[in-house]
Amino acid sequence: METTGHGGRPHRGCLLGLAYSAVWAEWSTGRAPRLVELPDCPSLSEDGADGCALYEDHDGLHTWQGRDC
Template sequence: MYPPAALLFAVLAGQGRALSSQLEYAPLRVRCELGLWHEGEHADHVWDWPDGMAPPLWARWDTGGAMRFESRPWCETEGGPDGDACTLYRDHAREHSWNVLDPETESLRRRALAESAQLMKRLGRKRD
């Protein structure tokens, strides 16, 4: 018997079966990997099918929130700073993965800059 999440992934992606052990690293939430503040459809890699039985599974949704799951092959375009291949799906819109800002990292960077600016301002004040 399949756990509900495994069955849902298998049905939505058109696959015959998926075992709960294969879903151990499947995310519980999705976050767009195509960059910050972009127009159009969003996408997030969900997981890789075991033994390459199909291309990786991607969650895709529009601004209205309608989500679908698709098995799509990797982009594989090379050219990142370390010569790595793009980690998005083939024929994705917008930039390749090495040019995309991660929303959580960008948020943390902005918060750190703001906090360090406040700290520098306090340290720069004349002491009474």
């Protein structure tokens, strides 16, 4: 779940993993939550052993780079 460093952008929390995408809850201050389907981040670690657990075009580090999500 992403909860920091948004610069006014929505927060997101993964609810359901699908093949090649996931359903995320997305919310912002003063707005009702909504569900969005986002494609998986295609990034792999250098050895190809780990993939990123976030969505395509996310901000910040990939989960395999040590980000705690």
